[in-house]
Structure formats: C-alpha cells, structure tokens
Amino acid sequence: MSTGKSVAVGVELTGRGTTVALVDRHGKVRYRLQAMTLRGRPPIATIEPSLRAIDTILSHAHAEGFKVRGLGVCVPGTIDFERRRPLLLPTLPSLNDFPLCDFLEARYHLPVQLRVDVDAALLGEHRFGAGKGVNRLLFLTLNAVVGASLVVDGQLERSAQQYVGHISHMLVSTNGPRCSCGKRGCINTLISVDAMQKMVQRALRRGEQTSLTQRLLNREYFSPQLLAEEAGRGDSVSLQVYGEVGRWLGVATTRYIDLFEPHRLILGGDALFAGDLLLDHVRHTLMTRPSSSVCTMVDVVPAHLGRNASIVGSVVPLF
Numbered sequence: 001m002s003t004g005k006s007v008a009v010g011v012e013l014t015g016r017g018t019t020v021a022l023v024d025r026h027g028k029v030r031y032r033l034q035a036m037t038l039r040g041r042p043p044i045a046t047i048e049p050s051l052r053a054i055d056t057i058l059s060h061a062h063a064e065g066f067k068v069r070g071l072g073v074c075v076p077g078t079i080d081f082e083r084r085r086p087l088l089l090p091t092l093p094s095l096n097d098f099p100l101c102d103f104l105e106a107r108y109h110l111p112v113q114l115r116v117d118v119d120a121a122l123l124g125e126h127r128f129g130a131g132k133g134v135n136r137l138l139f140l141t142l143n144a145v146v147g148a149s150l151v152v153d154g155q156l157e158r159s160a161q162q163y164v165g166h167i168s169h170m171l172v173s174t175n176g177p178r179c180s181c182g183k184r185g186c187i188n189t190l191i192s193v194d195a196m197q198k199m200v201q202r203a204l205r206r207g208e209q210t211s212l213t214q215r216l217l218n219r220e221y222f223s224p225q226l227l228a229e230e231a232g233r234g235d236s237v238s239l240q241v242y243g244e245v246g247r248w249l250g251v252a253t254t255r256y257i258d259l260f261e262p263h264r265l266i267l268g269g270d271a272l273f274a275g276d277l278l279l280d281h282v283r284h285t286l287m288t289r290p291s292s293s294v295c296t297m298v299d300v301v302p303a304h305l306g307r308n309a310s311i312v313g314s315v316v317p318l319f
Contacts, residue, residue: 007066008315009057009110011050011073012117015039015091018050019311020057022066025319027128027305027312031060039091043098051107058108070111071104072314074120076145078165084114113318116165117310118147119156121268121303124313126151129304130266138262139303140253142269144194146170146187150260157260168192172252190248193270196241197222203237210237224270231277239277246281253282257298268303 007030012019014037021032035053038046054071061068077089084101086092101112115123122131122139131137137151145168150157157164168188169181176185177198189195200212200222211230220226231238253265272278283300303309 005066006069006319007061008069008318009054009061009071010311010314011054011071012120012311012314013037013047013050013073013075013092013095014117015076018047018053020050020053021308021311022057022061023312023315027124029308029312030064030066031057033057037092039094041094043094044103046092046094054108068110070113070315070318071108072113072115072120072316072318073100073104074115074117074310074314076117076166079114079116084112086114111318113314115314116147116149118149118165120311120313120316121147121305121309122149122151122266122313123156123316124305124309124311125266125268125303126154126313127316128312129309130301131264134262134264136260136262137264137266138256138260139266139268140249140256141303142191142193142249142267142272144192144270146192146252147269148256150262170252172248172255187248187252191245191252193224196224196227196245199241199244200227200237203240208237211235212237224272228277242277243281246278247285249278250282250285253300254285257286262298264299264301266301266303268306268309272302 007022007024010021010023017037018035020035022030024030033053033056035049058068075086075089076091078087080087085097085099086095089095101114104112118141121141125131125139126137135153139149141147145166148164148167150164169179169186171185172187172190173185177189178184179186179189215226227238227241231242279300279302305312
C-alpha cells in the first residue's frame with residue numbers, strides 16, 4: 001500500500017455534535033460525516049452515534065482502498081494525558097474520566113490519540129495551514145469559549161498550563177463584566193461569541209437603531225456570521241461590537257505575545273467571520289502599544305484551515 005493511499009480518521013467531539021472525517025497525509029479531508037452527541041446519557045450511549053459514523057467512515061475507507069493509520073480524537077476541555085482520557089469536559093460531563101482511547105483501540109484495533117481541540121487546531125495550522133515552518137507559533141481561538149495553544153520547535157508547549165488550553169477565566173480587565181466564576185473582566189466575558197451577543201442585547205435594550213433588530217425578530221439565531229454580514233453593510237451597532245471585541249482582543253493578544261514571544265500569531269474560531277475587522281483592530285493595537293517592541297515584530301494572520309483545523313490537527317502525527 002503506497003503512502004499516497006494513507007489516511008487517518010479524525011473525530012471532533014463537541015456538545016453540539018460530532019464530526020468524523022477521513023484525512024489524508026496532505027491534510028485534505030476526503031470524506032466527512034456528522035453525528036449527534038447524546039447528552040445526559042452514560043458514556044457509551046453518549047458517543048454511540050459517533051461510533052456508527054466511525055464505522056461508516058472505516059467502511060468507506062476500505063471500499064476506496066485506503067490504509068487507515070489510526071484515529072485522532074479532539075475534545076473541548078482538559079485531558080489526563082498519562083491515562084489518555086478526558087478529565088473535564090463541561091459540555092460532555094458523562095465522558096469525564098472515561099477511558100476513551102482504550103475503548104476505541106479495543107473496538108477498532110487501531111492506534112488512538114486524544115487532544116484538546118485548541119491544541120489540535122494549532123497542530124493542523126502548523127503542519128498544513130498558516131503556521132507552516134514557524135518555530136514559535138501561537139494560536140488564539142474565539143468560539144463559545146476562548147482558547148490558546150503554543151507550539152515551540154514543532155512540539156506543544158505545556159510548561160505554562162494556566163495560559164494555554166481553554167482560558168475562559170484569564171483576567172483581562174478588572175472593571176469588566178462579572179463572570180460566572182465570580183470575578184470581573186475574564187477574557188470570556190469580553191471577546192467570546194457569548195460576549196458579542198450580550199453586547200448586541202445591551203444595545204437593543206438602550207434602543208439603539210440597528211438592522212440586527214429585524215433579523216432577530218425574523219427568528220434568525222444570533223451568530224458571528226450574522227453580525228459580520230450587518231457590519232459589512234455598515235450597521236453601527238455591529239461595527240461597535242467589533243470595535244469593542246477588537247480592542248479587548250488586542251489587549252489579550254499583547255499579553256500573550258509578551259508572555260511567549262511567538263514569531264507568528266494565528267487567530268481562528270467562529271468569532272472571526274468578520275475577518276479583517278478584528279484583525280485590523282489587533283494589528284493596530286500591536287503597532288501603537290509603546291511598552292513592548294516584541295509586539296510590533298509579530299506576524300498576525302487568520303487561520304487558513306477554518307473549521308477543519310481541529311479535525312485535521314487531531315490526526316497529526318499519525319502519518
């Protein structure tokens with residue numbers, strides 16, 4: 001079997017559902033399936049739809065003559081790396097301390113590796129995307145929560161655990177909104193998707209005129225894509241939200257750059273649908289901040305792999 005026919009199965013488990021994909025050695029997704037995640041069930045019942053999707057993917061790989069090298073799984077939370085199992089998954093608590101790797105290896109007779117989703121995304125970008133060839137690479141992702149990961153010389157950096165992984169409660173402003181943890185100004189209250197939605201809600205309560213009103217009255221769900229569309233049309237509230245988020249993202253970014261001195265910073269996640277709107281704010285903050293010459297030398301770029309980043313990175317380095 002030639003290496004050109006080698007693939008791995010990537011599995012991205014989230015509280016909203018599971019993505020299972022065949023990924024080739026060039027980082028290309030060859031085949032993809034979506035599955036439900038049955039929350040509130042015992043562990044195996046929770047992932048049963050995902051197991052059926054993996055079965056289907058493996059059958060497809062066999063029919064196409066692919067050689068499957070293993071399974072890579074990424075999860076939104078923390079991991080017990082020695083025991084190779086999820087430690088704390090806030091959106092999938094039934095999988096906490098479940099021997100996931102051992103279970104999957106026994107079922108499929110393939111090597112299995114487990115990663116935090118933000119780490120997997122960074123590895124995908126480092127191997128196949130915006131971070132190829134960069135020795136010190138920092139990744140910040142803005143989704144339902146904020147995450148960070150760092151690669152140094154091709155290896156994930158774990159020496160500063162309080163600053164990497166899901167960093168929802170890293171303090172950015174002592175006068176910011178109150179967080180669920182009881183503190184004020186945690187990063188998640190200022191630059192996450194939820195933070196964006198709350199900014200819009202506050203503007204609506206103040207009676208500010210915005211084209212978002214009609215779309216929300218038409219029962220469209222709030223999303224970064226919706227906000228980005230209206231910002232692109234010049235809606236003042238949408239632009240105001242992106243300005244506020246961009247300002248705090250710039251503050252958080254400068255803190256991370258001072259801590260880790262990366263050669264490149266990648267920004268990714270659902271909150272970046274507006275692309276240049278947020279990137280421009282961050283770049284302006286770095287260029288105008290007088291306290292650190294390091295910040296002005298860092299290349300800030302958007303993620304190239306988009307929503308494929310985690311699932312592609314989950315299979316690195318199975319090839």
